[in-house]
Amino acid sequence: MARIKVKDLLLRTYIGFNPDELVNKQDVIINFEIETEISKKAMEADEPVDILDYKTITKRVIKLVQEGRFKLLEVLTQKILDLIMEDEKVKWARVEVDKPHALRFAKSVSLSMESSR
Numbered sequence: 001m002a003r004i005k006v007k008d009l010l011l012r013t014y015i016g017f018n019p020d021e022l023v024n025k026q027d028v029i030i031n032f033e034i035e036t037e038i039s040k041k042a043m044e045a046d047e048p049v050d051i052l053d054y055k056t057i058t059k060r061v062i063k064l065v066q067e068g069r070f071k072l073l074e075v076l077t078q079k080i081l082d083l084i085m086e087d088e089k090v091k092w093a094r095v096e097v098d099k100p101h102a103l104r105f106a107k108s109v110s111l112s113m114e115s116s117r
Helices: 019-023 040-045 054-067 073-085
Strands: 002-015 026-036 090-100 108-116
Touching: 002 019, 002 054, 002 073, 026 054, 026 073, 054 073, 073 090, 073 108
Parallel strands: none
Antiparallel strands: 002 026, 026 090, 090 108
């Protein structure tokens, strides 16, 4: 079993339900981890044979976040997790989304969710 980590993916999206949040994009920072099997064939050949394509998954996350509108951090986090879990090669995933400066005096607020099959 291998664990792939994508760290500090900085994107902008509509997140929140306050009047200014509905019209202005804000930064979110996304971290996710994926557990997957790496086949012996891929390891021996040093070729991308039957492996999880984390680049494609990351591009799909970027599209989802940048093109979406979300009132709740919980909904954004769940949608990212659902998207990652669509790939059958994913055995377990954990997603954490930070919303910087969401609270006065706090660096950020984050929410994490995980799923497994």
